[in-house]
Amino acid sequence: MNIQSNEARCTSCHAGYGWKGKDFDFTDPTRVDCLVCHEQTGTYKKFPAGAGNPAPETMVFKGNGKTYHPPEWNKVAQSVGRPTRRNCGTCHFFGGGGDGVKHGDLDSSLIKPNKMLDVHMGTDGQNFDCVRCHSTTLHNIAGRVYTTPASEHRKSLIEDDLASKITCESCHSSTPHKEDAKANDHTDKVACQSCHIPAFARVNPTKMWWDWSTAGKKKDGKPYTEKDELGKPKYTTKKGSFIWSKNVQPEYFWFNGSIEHMTVRDTIDPSLPVAINQPVGDMDDPNSRIFPFKVHRGKLPYDKVNKNLAILHLFPKGKEDKAAYWKGYDWNKAIAYGMEYAGLKYSGEYDFIETSYVFPSTHMVAPREKVVACAECHTRSDGRLAKLTGMYLPSRDRFGMLDTIGWVAVLGSLAGVLLHGLTRMFTSNDRKRG
């Protein structure tokens, strides 16, 4: 999924006005949308197919049947202030096409959370806004950007009061546990998030699986939607089949803050699931720690001959745009249009392949009483770290041979002494007589 050829729909989350296509003037200062981040009335909404503009007049968006009104410009402009969770969340909670679809740890439940959902952002607690941790200087917001980690060092503000507050260590230091020194011994290899985010999507469900290959089926010639027990769509004609989950246990990987990403130009191996992005890190890297991730899996179309993932033209440019998948429901036409738009080749043959995409889980930090218990990782089987092999984890790992020999020795000793004792018992009568 890529915005090329779908700009008008996707850029409703661009902090700018009018990015409809390739001709958008990125140098125009008046096209910057200050209001989406700064306005505080809560009434400012961008029209879903408006290329970043709010609705110019009251209109309905056919995609969700909702009515959108143009903003009261003066009220909105005069309400500006520092961005709140609602400002950031208006885009970041709804990425991927809906509430909670993408990240797993970011959805509308964080607009007014309680401390059980997130200790920092809870309205019954400190009520942190995003910018409290995502330190911003000159509109540069702290956080990971693809391969660039959120922070190169993990300094506390006591060491350097001008350091970014994006890391847990900036406020909590790398030895925050007072009563439990052993927990402090973990912070060099286990990220804070691993123990303190036991599950994501704890209030609203998140999408865990998206199979595009099943899209296109209609009922009575019309697109339709099927819902699941959580009330979320499990099939839509436009997008395919989904699986939603709540209270999802993360998957854990070694992570040094950088994630490698594939582009449409990269060649894939169709015989294996494609990891579109991967956390960078390993156990011998002093900067790497075990980190929790949401792994979103699904099936995407790819170019069978050229062996690369495809750019899909989904959103129609006009009423007659049959090449758009959401009008013509023809994958070949949609892929051809999208790839040509991006200046890339398409062989004409496509198929579907399983893919995975990771998001680090760092929000929805649970209160300390809900911390992951020691035994959830330090356990022989089915632990949270069962898949993270290569390092010796006490209580999970052992030397099979040693255990075998050890128990043979112990049980052998037991057998031996039982035998000896029984023999003594049986021969004691003889001894008494003799």
Added chain:
Amino acid sequence: MKLYRLSLKLMVIVAICAVLRPGPVGAAETPAPGRAMAQQATKERPLWITADHTKHLILQQEFNSGPQVTPACLSCHSEAAAQFHQTIHWTWLDPATAESHVLGKGGLSINNF
């Protein structure tokens, strides 16, 4: 006679209480604490910065679109747009690979959503 005087006194007391009870009549008196806090939370906006944007004339003109509002902001916040233009929220491109126009929503990145 005694009963009559007693009931008269009672009626006077009730009348005085009726007049002096808290309510719209006593607007100048202190309202109940809960009411004051509720009004504070919903109606008043505590000002913690040095500007009150409702007082700026430039934000009181007629606006018909977003691109009309932005120049008004920039009239004071002159560097904001230039700053913002450098960031990924604007370009949708990874600054670490911007030249090859590759990584980024605005580039050739892909995800499985």
Added chain:
Amino acid sequence: MEGNPMVNIYLYSRYERFWHWLQATLIIILLLTGFELHGTFALFGFRSAVGTHNFVGLTWLILFAFFVFWLFTTGEFKQYIPTTRKMLAVVRYYGYGIFRGEAHPVPKRREAKHNPLQRLVYLSLAALLLPIQMVSGFLYWGYNSWPEWGLTWLSLPVVAFIHTAGAFAILSFLVVHLYMITTGHTIAAHTRAMITGWEEVREGTEIEEWEQKERKTPQPVG
């Protein structure tokens, strides 16, 4: 020797008995918590088991130092000096002679409480197995301080291996020991000795006069 009446001799001093039972308790707690940490079973809960194992282990380490001090200052270390004299006789006794009611080839004496087999086993324990277990345990506990201590060449799997191997060895010893203590004059004789300090032996088995300490309460003999 057989047919002679039994006499009580004072074999084990107060400290000796105290240390025996204390160390036994510490080791049993360490075995229980240790095997839980190994993943063999769940009893105290992982976090509790870690805390207990750490505390008891470090306590044992410190108290063992006192034991070593006592061993040398009292001369009791001599009891652990290994010998091969009469070793075969002892092995033959436990493998064969004991079933035929034979007398123990090396009866206990105050200055020689341990028969040759015991000397070997207990020395291996006190000088080798237990110290290795304590050192490997201490290193395991101090894992996060290895760089500070200049031990960057150490590897956790190796330390864990040694410590686990030691645990199995100690457990095997415990099984055998709990049985061997029943091979006395009566089944409970050796246990009674380790509690009261007095062991019942046959008269005339080369006991020195000074060994026969006056008991506070008279004890029937024989």
